[in-house]
Amino acid sequence: MQDTIKEKIEQLNEKFDKINQNTETHLEGLLWAKPITYWDYIQTDALLNLQIQRTTLPDEMVFIMYHQVNELLFKMILWEMQQVCYNEAPSTEFFTERLGRISRYFDMLTTSFDIMKDGMEPEQYLKFRNTLTPASGFQSAQYRMIEFASTDLINLIDIRYRAGFDTAASYPNTLEHMYWQAAGKDYYTGEKSYLLTEFERKYKKEFLCFMEDYSDKNLWKKFKQLPENDQKNPELIAAMRHYDKTVNITWVMGHFNAAKKYIESVPGNHEATGGSDWKKYMLPKYQRRIFFPELWSEEELKNWGE
Numbered sequence: 001m002q003d004t005i006k007e008k009i010e011q012l013n014e015k016f017d018k019i020n021q022n023t024e025t026h027l028e029g030l031l032w033a034k035p036i037t038y039w040d041y042i043q044t045d046a047l048l049n050l051q052i053q054r055t056t057l058p059d060e061m062v063f064i065m066y067h068q069v070n071e072l073l074f075k076m077i078l079w080e081m082q083q084v085c086y087n088e089a090p091s092t093e094f095f096t097e098r099l100g101r102i103s104r105y106f107d108m109l110t111t112s113f114d115i116m117k118d119g120m121e122p123e124q125y126l127k128f129r130n131t132l133t134p135a136s137g138f139q140s141a142q143y144r145m146i147e148f149a150s151t152d153l154i155n156l157i158d159i160r161y162r163a164g165f166d167t168a169a170s171y172p173n174t175l176e177h178m179y180w181q182a183a184g185k186d187y188y189t190g191e192k193s194y195l196l197t198e199f200e201r202k203y204k205k206e207f208l209c210f211m212e213d214y215s216d217k218n219l220w221k222k223f224k225q226l227p228e229n230d231q232k233n234p235e236l237i238a239a240m241r242h243y244d245k246t247v248n249i250t251w252v253m254g255h256f257n258a259a260k261k262y263i264e265s266v267p268g269n270h271e272a273t274g275g276s277d278w279k280k281y282m283l284p285k286y287q288r289r290i291f292f293p294e295l296w297s298e299e300e301l302k303n304w305g306e
Contacts, residue, residue, distance in 0.1 A: 059120040060128040066116050067137065070109060074142035077105050081149045085217040092230040095222060096239060103243045106251055113254035117261055125262045134195045137255075138183055141203045148207070149214045150247070151291035152221070158182055159288040168215070171208050179287050220292055237295055244291045249284045249305055256282045 009023070016023045039045065051064045084090055084098045147156055153167040158179045167174045175181075184196025192200075200207075223231065223240060230236060259282070284305025293301060 054131045055128040057124045057128045059124040062119050063116065063125070063128070066112070066119075069112070071140065071142060073105050073109055074140065074146060077102050077146055078142060078149065080105075081146070081219065084219065084222055085149060085214060087222075089225070090222060092226050092233075092236070095226060096236055099219070099239050099243060103239065103246060106243065106246045110246060110251045110254050113258045117254075117258040120262070122262050129262075134193070134198075136195055138180065138195060139199045141199075141206070144178075144180070144203075144207065145210055146247075147289075148211050148218070150219050150243075152218065153211060153215060155290060155293065171211050174211065175204070175207060179289055223292075240292050241295055244295070248287075248289050248291065252282060252284050252287075253305075 012026070013023050016026060050068065051061060053060045053064065080098050080101050084095060087094065090098075153174055154162065154165060156179055157165050157167065157174070157177050158181065161177050165174075165177065181196070184193045184199070185191065186193075226236075286305075288304060290296065290301065290304060296304075
């Protein structure tokens with residue numbers, strides 16, 4: 001026992017010497033530190049007090065918590081992406097394992113739409129959604145960052161402008177031509193909605209830095225850095241295709257079907273809370289967003305999202 005303690009003390013000395021710290025000071029601090037508890041470590045009280053309703057309708061709480069869970073999962077995805085993309089020479093095993101994690105998070109996001117689709121009364125939703133205007137899930141900055149970290153920027157450009165577009169020439173101009181910009185602009189005049197204006201006011205600088213940073217280290221770039229034989233590995237290709245399809249078709253359609261149930265639950269024309277043409281914005285066959293087009297056949301690309 002004493003030998004084990006002595007060994008640990010020596011290891012601590014080595015650790016703190018490397019950062020010019022005094023081991024005795026840290027041990028003194030440990031002597032007075034409080035034992036950790038689950039609720040302190042997870043910050044349960046803070047987490048459970050982040051749900052602030054704007055109405056008295058009970059199902060609004062479901063809506064809030066569901067989207068907060070989504071944002072936590074987005075953060076987990078970005079955390080895994082960072083480990084891959086900032087690794088100068090990731091091994092094939094490391095890349096594959098992390099890609100599996102990312103895909104599982106999106107699989108979870110996809111299946112979770114039933115919580116929102118079947119977990120709220122349409123009558124309640126159509127009442128409390130009016131208090132949310134002009135906020136929209138469109139304004140999830142983390143989701144945009146996931147897109148930037150997944151693929152080359154050209155694959156996120158509005159299909160109308162993609163041919164011959166140079167994403168490296170100007171990142172601000174590239175941002176202006178992202179496929180999702182169309183959901184926040186007047187189709188004929190190009191005037192930006194309040195939804196898009198406020199979104200960019202808060203995140204534009206961060207987006208531009210992120211786009212430039214990941215332009216040479218996104219998931220596709222990292223895949224192309226793997227040994228050539230590994231890039232042809234059927235299991236790895238299947239994992240890449242699964243991720244691409246899950247994010248850009250399965251998850252999007254889950255979102256679309258949930259929105260469709262509530263927005264069209266009463267007669268008449270209804271637009272999304274942000275005022276966008278939600279069908280054209282959400283449906284994959286209109287977006288034509290594909291992270292890894294080289295991994296799909298011409299026929300698959302032609303029928304994307306059908």
